[in-house]
Amino acid sequence: LSAVLIALLVLVNCKLLLLLPRRQQIAGVWIELFALLMLFFYSFDLSFAFIARKVGFLITQGVTTTLYISAISILIATTIALVGAIAKLTGNGIVYGLATFYTSLFRGLPLLMQIYIIYLGLPQVGYVIGAVPAGIVALSLCYGAYMTEIFRAGIESIPRGQSEGATALGLSPGQTMALVILP
Template sequence: MIYQDTVESEVIVHKPWFVGSIFAVVFTLVFVLNLAGTAVVELMRPIIGDQLQGGLSDRFVISFIIAFLFCLNLVLIGYARLKVQIGIVWFQLLVLFLAFFDSFELSMPFIWKHLPYLVTQGVVTTIYVSAISLIFASIIAVVGAISKLSSNGFAYGIASFYTSFFRGLPALMQIYLIYLGLPQLGIVIDAVPAGVLALSLCYGAYMTEIFRSGIASIDRGQWEASRAMGFGFGLSMRKIVLPQALPVTIPPMGNMFISMVKDSSLVSVLGVWELSFLARTIGQPTFHVLEMLLSASLIYWILTILLELLQSRIELHYNKSKVK
């Protein structure tokens, strides 16, 4: 398998159209980087030194070097296996991102000092709010999906109005309406329950359509067979329909949870001590807001990567079950 991958890569690299494309990329990058002006010179100054003047000749030479290295990297990567190619590209992009952040002249001691508190307090609160919201949103979504699939006009009308309203308003607006609007009706709730309620209603509307499509994908004969066996509606849903619809809904559900983790930052407007709120609160007194915001951004990214891995494992499990 390794030999086959290598041979295929060599064939691709030595095709005339591929070589021609490499030259086209080189000259395109040279042209684009020259348009960037002095930014190209500043990009290479840490490597080459202060002797660069930023003139047209310097820009052209540096642009050509960057373009040539980029295309050489592209050709050499083509000889590796697919997983190795992906790993190399990820590593190179990560190095470029770190170099980009390093140009901000961040205070690393300040970051390392407050990073544990961001993780222990901010991440825990973020995951807590997101997980509780996901549970309630799933319950709402199942009820809404069943209502939209029913022939009862009253149930369908309520479910369709709910999905239309909460999918039509921004999540931040919903948070404000619930936190500031409910007290007008005599219902006063704290910031965390208000944020959980807002996220649950918001994402429940989107997930309603996910569950509706998943349930609708089950063959009608499954319902008829369950009724012939004497199963009621609830037992049919719990034992037959939902277990079969679950694999269909896992990918979009995973995407919803990832989005919910990021959108949980919106509850910071209510003073909830989640990741974004703590990042701003810690950084503002000492004017290190950028350090804390970048740290919070990297933590969000790591959380989403972990959730993507978890989602892929769950999908793989159901795919194996389906094969069996």
């Protein structure tokens, strides 16, 4: 009975809104949806005074944690990407295969799925990891794979004459990579 009453109320509301000009229809819908949203939240037994007291601290803590996770993830992802890019450029088939598999897997798997696998899947096989470390690992692996391709493309874009000049100066391949190509 209450469902029928609600359906009739919605129908009457729609009919009344259709009588208004388009701009007023949109404003009316927004106002009604906002009111319903507020009623929905007020139906919970929330202590708004407690939330108001803690909101500053909670936002500060959230921003700090986000910046911490982001900074650590960027450092780790950059390291992974550099190693992966160099691995993709080597002549060793095994190393190239591992690097290609890594980049294909982590670029093809959605980040949310990676987070679920690391945070919820690893405990199923005995590796319990906290929320923050799981976030760092997931972000590092995901963005390390993307950055691997960026670094590889950047290294390959260096003109051949640069490495030939470094060889002519007597630099080893490792020195050439560290002193000429990567900078």
